Amino acid sequence: MIFLRMTGVLTCKSFKAYVNLGISLTASARTSNLSLSCTQLRTVSTDLIYPGEVTFGKILIANRGEIACRVIRTAKKMGIKTVAVYSLPDYRAMHVKLADEAVCIGPASPRESYLNIESILKVVKDTRAEAIHPGYGFLSENGAFVTMLEEFGVTFIGPSAQAITFMGDKLQSKRLAKAAGVNTIPGFDGIIQDADHCVEVSRQVGYPVMIKASAGGGGKGMRIAQNDCDAREGYRISTEEATTSFGDGRMLVEKFIEKPRHIEIQVLADKHGNVIHLNERECSIQRRNQKIIEEAPSVFLDEKTRTSMGEQAVSLCKQICYSSAGTVEFLVDQNRNFYFLEMNTRLQVEHAITECITGVDLVHQMIRIAKGHPLQLKQENVSIHGCAIESRVYAEDPFRDFGHPSVGRLYQYMEPTHLNKVRCDSGMEEGSEISLYYDPMICKLVCYGSTRKEAIETSIKAMDLFVIRGVAHNIPLLRDVLTEENFLKGSISTDFLKVTYPEGYKGKQVSHCEKMKLSAIAASFFAHNDLRSRMFLNARVGQVKGEKPSSWSTVVKHCDLEVPVRVMKVDNAFEVEINGKIFTIRGDINLALPVLELVVNNEQCVVQLLSKDEVGKFSLIYQGTTFNVFVMTEVAARLSKFMLEKPKKDTSKIIASPLPGVIRAISCKVGETVVVGQKVCIVDAMKMQTALVAVAAGKVKSIHVKEGDVVNEKDILVELE
Template identity: 50%
Template sequence: MFKKILIANRGEIACRVIKTARSMGIQTVAVYSDADKDALHVEMATEAVYIGAPAAAESYLVIDKIIDACKQTGAEAVHPGYGFLSERAAFAEALKANGITFIGPNVGAIEAMGDKIESKKFANAAKVSTVPGFLGVIETPEEAVKIADGIGYPVILKASAGGGGKGMRIAHSREEVAEGFARAKSEAKSSFGDDRVFVEKFIVNPRHIEIQVLGDKHGNVIYLGERECSIQRRNQKVIEEAPSPLLDEATRKKMGEQAVALAKAVNYDSAGTVEFVAGQDKSFYFLEMNTRLQVEHPVTELITGIDLVEQMIRVAAGEPLELKQEDVKLNGWAIESRIYAEDPTRNFLPSTGRLVKYRPPAEGRSHGVTVRNDTGVHEGGEISIYYDPMIAKLVTHAGDRLVAIDAQARALDAFVIDGIRHNIPFLSSLMQHERWRSGNLSTGFIAEEYPNGFSPLTAEGEVAHRMAAVAAFVDNMYNQRKRHISGQMQQQKPVKFHDERTVALAKTQYEIELDEAEGALLVRFVEGGHAHRLESEWIPGQPVWNGLIDGEAHSMQIRDILNGFLISHAGVTVEARTFTRREAQIYNLMPEKKPADTSKSLLCPMPGLVKALYVEIGQELKAGDPLAMVEAMKMENVLRAERDVTVRSLKCKEGDSLAVDAVIMEFV
């Protein structure tokens, strides 16, 4: 077994590999760029080597720098994680030439399966069901349009060397093909150094289901069940689960055996994933094979009990698989949420900055539920513009799907992040969505259920009553603290706090009555007469209220604001204020502050680089016309006119780096 390995990656996957290596008694080497000098993976590793500037092309993608780091430290093997060099055959070959083991598949498998165009050809030859498409290299937009016309719309354009949704566009018309081809090539070149793009038929209302395979260097290959990854936005996965609510045992076996046959055909000898696009009728077509560890591997680990990173390391060291297919048993259900630094209210555009607070929920197993948080950040760390915006992967495992979903909802409610925008409110609301809970999924789920983007949910029904009750509990705790402040002037009568209160959740008000019970607070709603019993050990200052409401466990985030609290729960964030009856009457007379009018400006929706300005001062534009392109985290975002406008002024130039809400241009 190796004594020391180097992780040629960063962030949560580098931390994940380090954890398993530690448990195996293996020393680890981290590599880092200028942007990552204070990163968590650098702190966790046994030693660390500096490899260059923040841009990946000058650090994490430079093969010679990785090899030099191995030679400096005596690392015998390299785990590539995912992304970066993980699927580069040239990297595996360079390591081999220098006597360093690649913890991944053989070069032949990478070449056959790592390239999307070549893998389709290989799958066809191996009689694996594939999606109709054109597998050759396309040189011009005109050629792409001609091919798309022949296949039939809609089509999808994909970067041959792509992954993670980069270099991918869906087109429903000839015009969209021409524009999407240019954007896909540009993103592919920026992200992977390879601008080849191919076209295939886009399956309407599809599901994304993948099979995890594991092979060794002795010809053994097994499959470890499937993962459903249909909840996506911009072709990038947001939530994954294992197993899939669509599959039955017969379909699972058929897909698994087909994945194993494909893996054996290329002598696959590591962890890998065969991805399929599936119809709602359980039909399925080969999509691609990822010759690396997947982002969503934790859900497979939790339902099988198999550490995939450990298996990759053992296989790379030449050990045969100890597991046989009949040893693989699927136990329970696992849900994974990808927590991104992005603003769901701005169409999920990236957000960057410092993590002023980062308090994930407690990990471990309790009452049949496991909570796991894979992360590569820490409180006080920075989310950089240079890399993927993922903050963490929150995973819950339980005996069945709905219990795992409810556990995920509670864990999200307890996940505190301040300093940047993030997608937890969206993920929390999704856990309550009936279509998600029913398992009626497709890759179009987010576009269909949130056609106008995500808007913060309003406090309604039982969720509102729970939040109002907790607001009353929090206010009552502050009042109790006030009663016991030392050094107060003595009065003939003690200060009395009214048990009759009014809780305002935004503009909605609830009249309540409080009653202390042993170890609990009873909150009775005057209208309707129903009451909630709250039990909690929460004390003022804690960012998360954890407790029981009528015997059920709930979590809510509490942030102090002027004269009240900001409470977040179940996808709802609302300002809560608690008054006496008289205070409520006065509060209702307060004038409402109106937001500033920004309707005549184009604001930068996220921190990014201005790649292009498509307009001039005085130019008249129609709704839908492109205005500018802003690049953030290697994604190119074209900003368009929302209505007919005339350009008054330009406030930036191409090449400028802008902050969120910076003015790009003004309109007449």
């Protein structure tokens, strides 16, 4: 009997078909949260798990967060025991709870824990794990680590050390790509020696150029230079970032392709010479060279270009005798000319959208390949079904340079997994902590649809229902991008955010009608709250103190609006009159709920109530953005005009940290005179460096920190006289 592994939801029709064919579900599939509905379809895996197929007895996951949880879940479906490793701050993390065993490997710093090869090898020995899955990041592309595992007799669930080394060096990988017949970007064929050399090479290649780390990836150690000054500064910052993140500060310089698309090809290769590609992913929506929204397939590629890109990706894999899952990344210009960017010899963050449109579990395939099994999939078996979009939900403030990291504890957290065609890959739950030491990702929100339009609509609905409290997050930006005209048309490039929001992201720009609607909703909340406050303690429903009001006269202040509003309670609804327009609001107005799904004038409307206070301030999340709406009685509104505004404090002589992080460098001394725009220090947070500059000229009065200090947001670092 064949056992079918399920990675998503089956339609009633397909489920009956599988039953009629005599196919049974594994116990793990039967007990997983899979609902069957005739109207829903996410993904049905084409992978088959055979009970008699030899696999590993126990694997160790050398990672943390959502990717560790992701690997553990597939391992459990395959009947494999799992070992988690964790740093001291992660002792209550979800991946620790999910694994069969968990071992602490060191303190918070990645260098002393998740990058500590000696500690991880000791855990391998103590737990007798047969294999290691590295996830992505950390040790996933460390050839020396793979070599050490081979000496230990432990299998690395990934490619060979040689393949990792070849592709991990961007200069060498570019040379190998050329040899394999892959299109490459023009640039300097060598390593940059210093800042002066960087300027010299940049002039030869021709501005604009991309300065990037030879090792690593993930957008770290990369800067665009438009002139000599940019080249010098870009070389310095990129070198520091690359050294911090990868332990390798070597730099390359290439021609910068303007307005490109970032499109990548997923590949699978076994140890028997079989190589296939699983089509493409569009990853052009980025901030600071890091992806935030990906989709599969790309709306831009035609079949000819898709086939050519896939063939070149397969050719490169064969050139280096690659085995395992991997991704070949390309830059594609407006004429569909494509150029090799790099190859990631690991599982990608965005692998889930490929799984959705192909039905292939990539983690399952990686484990099978590592065990030595040949691919059962042929290229002709791989097709595209529907569209999937992944939105990376990060703990960061999108109103500050599209995303300054935010740290803290999630005191309330609700994923929209109750929706059809929604998959949330995360390692978070209520009480989880976002640390400054690690990537600020909260969740990968993956939404599937039979069409791109459906996938976008599902993504928007999921974001409206996603509850995150305790840290800033980038859902406002993600949601706004999904509604932007050029995104809807598929007219995007890697500079999409800068072009769309040239002055930075300012939040959802609501129309006058939407402002009126929000005012009406807040006014109905005010009336509901007033009724509730009149209830006697432990009273029967409807029993109130004194006379029960049926109407309220208020004044609402919101954005540039200040309007008189009359609210009336009519049966099970509120009727709100603003400037002669009536808004009828129905639904369960329970202000204790984080999400309220209302009907306003017969239209569905979802709002989240962040907070309310005694002076009538309602903080509402509407279409992703937080709006503060003030609802006051007429008397309170009249008296508020006499309230004095608190004078603003002059902070021009104070340089404070804009985010939590570690002080990496201090570029000034006490008594030294600094000018406007001069860099005074560098803060490193979540592997990204932020240079802080003086906003006013003056003499340095005091420096409150030293290199290596951990600082919180708004901590004063430097004061000027």
